[in-house]
Amino acid sequence: GAGVSQSPSNKVTEKGKDVELRCDPISGHTALYWYRQRLGQGLEFLIYFQGNSAPDKSGLPSDRFSAERTGESVSTLTIQRTQQEDSAVYLCASSSLPLGLSRDTQYFGPGTRLTVL
Amino acid sequence: GENVEQHPSTLSVQEGDSAVIKCTYSDSASNYFPWYKQELGKGPQLIIDIRSNVGEKKDQRIAVTLNKTAKHFSLHITETQPEDSAVYFCAAGKLIFGQGTELSVKP
Numbered sequence: 448g449a450g451v452s453q454s455p456s457n458k459v460t461e462k463g464k465d466v467e468l469r470c471d472p473i474s475g476h477t478a479l480y481w482y483r484q485r486l487g488q489g490l491e492f493l494i495y496f497q498g499n500s501a502p503d504k505s506g507l508p509s510d511r512f513s514a515e516r517t518g519e520s521v522s523t524l525t526i527q528r529t530q531q532e533d534s535a536v537y538l539c540a541s542s543s544l545p546l547g548l549s550r551d552t553q554y555f556g557p558g559t560r561l562t563v564l
Numbered sequence: 565g566e567n568v569e570q571h572p573s574t575l576s577v578q579e580g581d582s583a584v585i586k587c588t589y590s591d592s593a594s595n596y597f598p599w600y601k602q603e604l605g606k607g608p609q610l611i612i613d614i615r616s617n618v619g620e621k622k623d624q625r626i627a628v629t630l631n632k633t634a635k636h637f638s639l640h641i642t643e644t645q646p647e648d649s650a651v652y653f654c655a656a657g658k659l660i661f662g663q664g665t666e667l668s669v670k671p
Binding site: 451480482487488489490491492495506538540542552553554555556557558 | 609610653660
């Protein structure tokens, strides 16, 4: 079946511009996660959605970052007034069970590579 | 906050040798420890996981061991093959990841 998809695959933008990154989770998956992966680094948790609500926004690095999810499906991560340090791969993952239930697997998308010039 | 330390950051082995990657975690309440493989240009893919009620789990050439007392867990890959070359990440729970190990298997 279809996995997690993300678009665009690559995004180059100028410093100060806003960008929107999109994630389409696996159909029926209620939990959705966003991560940031800087070059050569591990995954940095950004935000978690259960359904359309975000009980954990603790990882968002600044108020320039926001995310929403509609219809318990598609999610968008928005970065306003992009800075060069925002350059990274942004990964989305989904899972069928809520965060607190560990007997569950996260499925990752291929990521969006964001480059801020 | 919770932290996961992963070592080594790079690992080079000859084809057929074994590879071991180790992680330590800080939160004693953690009870789920997945390992992911990330190939170039792709998202991480779960390869094996272990829960805190077992000490070892094996799946063909891959095994994971967990020592809850010492708060560390390890990935073991035996009979390595060139296609095992990738970046491997450990995690404690779903949100906290190690920094990754770049494994290179030389033919």
